[in-house]
Amino acid sequence: MSALQNIPRTLREEDERDKIEDELLLKASEMDALLTKELNQLSMNDRELTMEEIHGAHANKVKRMEESRLDSVLEQLQIELDAIQDERRRAYNIALGMNSTYVIERKFRTTFFRAESYDAKKAAIRMLHFLTYAREKFGENALLRPIRWDDMSDKAMAILEEGSMQILPARDNAGRLVLSLIADAGTGCPLVDRSQMCFYVFNCLAEDSLSQLLGVVVVFFMHNFVTAGIPEVEHRKGLIQILQAVPNRVSACHYCFPNTPFFHTLKAAFLLASGKESRTRSRFHIGTVTELVRYGLMEENPEALEKIVEIPHHKDYLFGKGQAIMKHQGNIALRALLKERLSCWENAAFKEKSSICWEIIHEVAQQGGRFLRDTPQGWFVEVEPDSVRKKVSIAFRDMLKRARRNNRGGQQQEKAQVAGVSSADTYLPFPITLDHAIQAQTYNDLNLSRKIPPKRQKVRTGEDDDFSEKMFCNFSMNNGSS
Known part of the structure; x- marks a missing residue:
């Protein structure tokens, strides 16, 4: 009887679930329309x-400000900070009251300037958001x-581990x-812990000077996401706060979703939480894992941090062995x-050969490349110029050999073809006489001794000496029988 009573309830739940999915799909389509509208509102330029910027074709157009001009621009940032006199300034005032040199450091402020493409007003607002969020999540030591x-x-x-x-x-x-985020990152953990994790990682990204200029790429892989429900409003607000506070510019954000109604709704939730500027730089890749394989990254491609290089640049030359380096x-x-x-x-003389090596080294340097070698610790370091010159010279010699x-192999093959004799015909398929058999066996033993280390070579006994004679006898008997 209880099972019969549950049937209407189950049907009701399915109907309600279908209605919710229809409503969510409608909201998702509304967000698509909003995104299209915002893109159309942008000027052509x-x-x-x-x-x-999404596709990474903006690298040559990124503003790179000279150090001499940076001082005057940072003065504009201070003017904008002084102009803001509201609640947003509270954490900044606390830092100044603690005589914090961190918040007035040139390096610290330059990070926000680059994140906002040298817009002083936006940089000031982002910096204040950063200090407020850092104090809230990590305490006053973060100031x-x-x-x-x-x-x-x-x-x-x-x-993170x-x-x-x-x-x-x-x-x-x-x-x-x-930056790669797999869907189950922090599932089941409090929002405070997840916020700390995200904020810390984005701060690590900000330490890379090239990322300050070019921005970072974020990839969300949601195929292993447990569909427990749409992120709560509290979580969406937390995402907005992080994006407003981190000292980075997200130049592209890629979402990899399965093609289901739930994830279409999740797409709408992400777009709603992102804000206008982030929405226009978001791309959604809907489909199975197999269908998304074509959106892959290069096998290798890297860059640097002063003497220690954590991730080499794609213009750098790496010394070492292995397919990844090749x-x-x-x-x-x-x-x-x-x-x-x-x-x-x-064809060059000895001194001229050295000059050619130096020319190649300078040409690589002019293109922004460096010569690096890996270390046992897992990072790369630059190789001294003299060592590079020697290695380039060795590379020339190896290539010439x-x-x-x-060329010699090609010439020998041409001579064999002219003589009408194939190289394979120079070796007999089996011995014709006992002398040939002994000679062939000795030749094979000689080749074997070159390939096998001394410890692994088998010591031949007198019984093996009969091999050639047995081989010849078998051959003679076969010929006699035929």
């Missing part, structure tokens, strides 16, 4: 710049120094760092450059 790993809670540390949110080890084609874009470009200069280097060896 702004729309083109936005598209270039005195950069946020550290041990400032986070144990739960926030545990989330899971690897659900991490900076990828390779940059994109434009040289931007890529396929590195900088290594491929250098091999092509060496191939172009090989004939000049071959390979070229000559290939």
Whole structure:
């Protein structure tokens, strides 16, 4: 009887769920219309710049301000900070009251300036949001120094150690760092812990000077997301606060969703929480994992931090072994450059060869590349110029040897073809006489001894000496029988 009573209730729940999904799909379509409207409101120039920034084609157009001009521009930032006299300034005033040198450091303020493309007013607002959020989540120590790993809670540390949110080890084609977020990052943890984790990671991204100029790319992978429900309003507000406070510019945000009604609704929730500027830089990739494979990143592509280089740039040349280094874009470009200069280097005198090596080193440097080697700690360091010159010279010699060896092989093949004799015909398929058999066996033993280390070579016994004779006898008997 109880089962019969549950049938209408189950049907009612399904009907209600269908109605909710229809309403959510309607909201999702409304957000799509809003996004289209905002894109259409942009001028032709702004729309083109936005598209270039999403696809990483803006690297050459990024404003790079000279150090001499930066001082005068930072004065404008101070003027804008002084002009703001409301609640947003509270954390900043507390920092000044604590005699904090951190909030007045040139490096700290420049980060916000670059994040807002040198707009002083926007940079001032972002800086105040940063201080307010940092004080709220990490305490007043965050007003005195950069946020550290041990400032986070144990739960926030545990989330990061899971690897659900991490900076990828390779940059994109434009040289931007890529932040990857897998859907289950921090699932079940309080909002405070997740907020600490996100804020800390974005602060780490801000330490990269190239990311300050080009922005960062964020990739959300939602295919393993447990559909427990749409993020609460509190979570959406938290996302907005983080995006407004972090000292970074998100130049592109990619969402990878399955093609289901729930995720279409989730798409609307993300767009609603992002704000107008972030919405225009968001792209949604709907489909299965297999369908999304074509949206892949390069195998290798990197950049630098002073002497220690955590992620090499795609123009850098890496010393080392392995397929990853061989396929590195900088290594491929250098091999092509060496191939172009090989004939000049071959015909040059000794001193001229050294000059050609230095020319190649300078040419790589002018293009923004460096010569790096990896370390046991997992990062890269720059190689001294003299060592680079020697290695370039060795690379020339190795390339020349390979070229000559290939030429000799081609010439021998041509001679064999002219004589009408194939190279395969020079070796007998089996011995004709006992002398031939012994000679062939000795030749094979000689080749084997070159390939196998002494410890692994098998000591031949007298029984093995009968091998050639047995082989010859078998051959003779077969011929006699035929």
